[in-house]
Amino acid sequence: MHRRTELTELLARHGTRGQVEFFLKSRNRTLDEVVDRDQQARQALGEVSAAIPLDWRRGVVEREDLSRFLFAPEDVVVIVGQDGLVANVAKYLNGQPVIGINPDRGVLARHAPADAAQLLHNTSDTEDRTMxxxxxxxxxxxxxxxxxxxxxxxxxxxxxxxxxxxxxxxxxxxxxxxxxxxxxxxxxxxxxxxxxxxxxxxxxxxxxxxxxxxxxxxxxxxxxxxxxxxxxxxxxxxxxxxxxxxxxxxxxxxxxxxxxxxxxxxxxxxxxxx
Missing domain, CATH: 2.60.200.30 (Probable inorganic polyphosphate/atp-NAD kinase; domain 2)
Incomplete structure (x- = not known):
């Protein structure tokens, strides 16, 4: 589970990197910082994907598709992104273990991408939060x-x-x-x-x-x-x-x-x- 990066959303709105760069300059921002965050997010998604055993069933879901996605009772949900994304997903779950991955480490998404392999095989130790x-x-x-x-x-x-x-x-x-x-x-x-x-x-x-x-x-x-x-x-x-x-x-x-x-x-x- 992840959400589109800022660069992806800007490209969808403006069409080309040149137009995105022009828009960011008008806001006193640079394209490099947006590209850097996009690369970090893609790298984290790549590490998490590589950590999933090949014989496991998997699905990749963007935040915008949450309301249309059916979670199975036996799923392990790995969320790659900020804490707010964990809260967004929680309302659609019913007891599935959730692993929060964030390179910057949050409160809910508290694990590094490198921890994914170990966590996927040890989901019994949970903090059960009230809803x-x-x-x-x-x-x-x-x-x-x-x-x-x-x-x-x-x-x-x-x-x-x-x-x-x-x-x-x-x-x-x-x-x-x-x-x-x-x-x-x-x-x-x-x-x-x-x-x-x-x-x-x-x-x-x-x-x-x-x-x-x-x-x-x-x-x-x-x-x-x-x-x-x-x-x-x-x-x-x-x-x-x-x-x-x-x-x-x-x-x-x-x-x-x-x-x-x-x-x-x-x-x-x-x-x-x-």
Missing amino acids: VEATTDDGQTLHALNEIYVGHPTHQTSRYRIGPERQASSGILIGTGTGSTGWCSSAHRERKSAIQLPTPTEPRLVWFVREAWPSPTTSIDHTEGEITRAPLDIDVETDGLVAFGDGIESDALRLGWGQRLRVGLATRRLRLVR
Whole structure:
């Protein structure tokens, strides 16, 4: 699993290397730096491919094709790229071991390409990371590794009910321990919340309402909390809301007035090979 390099995307947009170089110069950048990163990515993919035993079934998937690719239960998933790519893949998996490869070493993609051969034959030692799940009352389901956002796709006013309280806000974030270093961390710091953020493997979620405001019909008493056993129920009172995970807005649940969204701990977890 990998994503297209910056050079590949620039060539698709501009056609030739000459045009790419001209475009980069207009942005005070050079073609050499882009080519260097492209070569590093291709070298990493080559090393990982060479490490896979010849008698193993294999498939190569780009990020754009994830939603159309069917992962088998017995697959070992090797992700070559940055940490965000691991989060993008996690929502499509259900227990398959994941090996994160990144020449620059990340938090999720923590292994060097040279480690691939050893890791492919030792996938039992995993760090099982908590995921979050959103389910609508008509059976739609969404999973995420970092967080799920519920609100208007343009982040304008969203109207909904949490328990007995009607709210108007810029949306709700429900995050895991893995996501607690990102979007949820920003909300946590901004409001100086007393809630302790979870660790990546802890079976606990946190949620924050973004920019809630009071009015004659809306309140701001329930704007943050934790989820351990009972999920968070959100009753939609605005047409056109969405729920999407890990920043992938193109793969979202569409929510209409009167629908109920239930967000809680997912039964599946990301099995990240140590």
